[in-house]
Amino acid sequence: MSVRTKTTRTKSLAHCLPGDIKEIVEGLGKEALQLEGRTVLLCGGAGFLGRYFSTLFGYLNDQVFRKSCRVIILDNLITSGKLGSRIQQSNGFRFISHDIVQPLEFDEPLDYMIQAAGIASPYYYRKYPLETLEVATVGTKQMLQLGMKRALKGFLFFSSSEIYGDPDPQHVPTPESYRGNVSCLGPRACYDESKRLGETLCLIFHERYGIPTKMVRPFNVYGPGMQETDYRVLPNFASRVIARRPLIVYGNGSQTRTFCYVTDAIVGFVKTLLNGTPGQAYNIGNPVPEVSMLDLAKQLQRVVRRPLEVQTREYPDTYPADEPQRRCPDISKAAHQLNYAPCVTLHEGLKRFMGWAEKCYTGSQV
Numbered sequence: 001m002s003v004r005t006k007t008t009r010t011k012s013l014a015h016c017l018p019g020d021i022k023e024i025v026e027g028l029g030k031e032a033l034q035l036e037g038r039t040v041l042l043c044g045g046a047g048f049l050g051r052y053f054s055t056l057f058g059y060l061n062d063q064v065f066r067k068s069c070r071v072i073i074l075d076n077l078i079t080s081g082k083l084g085s086r087i088q089q090s091n092g093f094r095f096i097s098h099d100i101v102q103p104l105e106f107d108e109p110l111d112y113m114i115q116a117a118g119i120a121s122p123y124y125y126r127k128y129p130l131e132t133l134e135v136a137t138v139g140t141k142q143m144l145q146l147g148m149k150r151a152l153k154g155f156l157f158f159s160s161s162e163i164y165g166d167p168d169p170q171h172v173p174t175p176e177s178y179r180g181n182v183s184c185l186g187p188r189a190c191y192d193e194s195k196r197l198g199e200t201l202c203l204i205f206h207e208r209y210g211i212p213t214k215m216v217r218p219f220n221v222y223g224p225g226m227q228e229t230d231y232r233v234l235p236n237f238a239s240r241v242i243a244r245r246p247l248i249v250y251g252n253g254s255q256t257r258t259f260c261y262v263t264d265a266i267v268g269f270v271k272t273l274l275n276g277t278p279g280q281a282y283n284i285g286n287p288v289p290e291v292s293m294l295d296l297a298k299q300l301q302r303v304v305r306r307p308l309e310v311q312t313r314e315y316p317d318t319y320p321a322d323e324p325q326r327r328c329p330d331i332s333k334a335a336h337q338l339n340y341a342p343c344v345t346l347h348e349g350l351k352r353f354m355g356w357a358e359k360c361y362t363g364s365q366v
């Protein structure tokens with residue numbers, strides 16, 4: 001799709017790089033036109049990923065669509081922090097402050113629903129276990145019930161790679177067919193188990209009521225716009241790099257993850273919403289490289305071009321232990337069915353993230 005070069009409001013947004021939004025639009029190509037003139041309900045729109053969706057929709061309205069899409073954003077702002085106040089306020093956007101666990105009186109037509117409300121950072125789901133469990137289960141059910149009364153074209157539920165728990169090494173990289181190894185009583189259960197139940201609800205509402213539900217299982221998405229107070233690993237590292245303090249790794253640092261730069265992830269999410277098979281789940285992430293936390297610190301060192309000290313520490317009370325040892329997606333399903341192909345390398349993504357964090361973080365949070 002050809003994209004006109006005029007930049008308007010994206011320039012002033014501190015929560016993403018304008019070039020990144022353009023990259024997402026290019027990655028979606030003509031598929032994005034399915035959203036033209038449509039109405040989208042976006043739950044969790046004040047969060048990290050939600051703000052990318054709304055900025056993307058704003059950009060498409062400004063630069064690409066002849067008929068704008070309308071976006072209704074729901075969020076109770078529980079973890080959205082300072083950046084969450086910068087919700088898209090232009091024509092066609094409406095913000096409703098609402099806890100999605102509660103019923104919503106809303107009679108307007110909708111074409112798409114995105115359920116990205118959730119408590120996503122281990123620090124916060126340790127702090128708010130019941131809220132974490134309820135938003136993914138009761139909240140998702142409320143939204144599915146809202147969707148039942150509409151002829152929806154797509155309902156996207158944000159599940160998580162955490163639904164796989166701590167996979168047996170023979171199931172890493174992990175395909176969607178792997179059933180998971182999750183403790184229902186562990187310190188992460190409120191998140192993992194509620195996301196699993198959220199997926200089950202989506203399947204039932206598809207089978208019983210015909211809602212075209214699609215589930216995404218994101219694997220560690222990162223990028224500009226993550227709050228410094230988010231407490232996921234990369235914001236923690238970045239804040240400490242800026243403060244010139246040692247990076248802290250919990251446990252022995254050998255646990256592995258893969259990291260997906262946000263532009264690649266948003267392309268995968270939108271593709272799933274538009275073209276995923278109803279009732280099915282898709283891994284969205286970048287399978288390479290699979291890095292230990294100690295390796296991640298070394299990668300960051302190459303980006304900032306100075307030595308970084310790393311200290312390993314026991315898990316504090318504020319952070320749930322029982323971490324998965326390895327996490328790496330098998331993305332062949334999304335690659336074959338959706339033509340999903342992440343392309344931002346870890347080095348390039350870290351460069352963009354650190355460049356942004358150096359301007360926006362204070363170095364005072366961790």
Ligand SMILES: NC(=O)c1ccc[n+]([C@@H]2O[C@H](COP(=O)([O-])OP(=O)(O)OC[C@H]3O[C@@H](n4cnc5c(N)ncnc54)[C@H](O)[C@@H]3O)[C@@H](O)[C@H]2O)c1
Nearest residue numbers: 044046047048049076077078079080099100117118120221
């Ligand atoms: N970012 C990732 O790497 C990742 C990985 C796996 C899963 N996910 C899932 O994707 C979704 C979005 O993630 P994110 O990184 O943007 O998280 P985020 O914490 O930045 O944003 C989530 C938003 O949901 C809102 N929210 C929480 N409970 C709510 C409720 N009851 N009612 C209304 N709003 C509520 C929060 O205020 C916040 O603005 C979450 O469901 C998360 O669990 C994200």
